[in-house]
Amino acid sequence: MRYDATREVMAIAPVIPVVVVPDAASGVAIARALVTGGIRVIEVTLRTAAGPAAIEAIAERVDGICVGAGTVWTPAQAQQAIDAGAEFLVSPGIADAVNAVAQSRDIAYLPGAQTVSEIAHLARQGATATKLFPASVVGGPAAIKAFASVFPDVVFCPTGGITEDTAADYLALDCVPCVGGSWLVSADAVEAGDWGAIRAAAERASVLGDR
Ligand SMILES: O=C[C@H](O)COP(=O)(O)O
């Protein structure tokens, strides 16, 4: 498993934007706005049918961004995303079959956990990096501090319910190199084609946590 590569993805920016794309062209415009704003990583979720095409278009047409696939639950989705050009995969929870594809294709993988037992399950497989979703619901920074006390070798990417105002509270923890969030790329901005708003949100996010 490429958890060293997963940690490299987590080190790119203080925030991994979690994005829902209506079509591939919007994905390209969003990715360009993020890069211009200083965020060189994007997680394109497979929650819409346009996800794989958007990943492919971003990989081909946007320089300087690391594109990954989110909401990956099945091996077929994992294979399709990698074939499209995804450089990393993310699951909101445990998806062992996706982990197996990530291992066989030698690609960075960020699996999700919500509980101590789930983190332990991932740690037994060798994971040293996990998503924590939905972070604000499972207890926010206080919960992560408690998890870190029993998993000192694991770093977390908390995601879910985090905002521009609360991200720094998570990033202040040594075990949190980055957070995930959808706030940079709002559905309203995408619908309006307001790429300037996304660029501005990326500019503010790029300096969160003084990184
Ligand atoms: O659906 C959840 C998103 O992927 C991340 O959560 P968020 O929208 O609360 O930032």
Ligand SMILES: CC(=O)C(=O)O
């Ligand atoms: C929540 C998230 O990161 C995902 O859908 O993969």
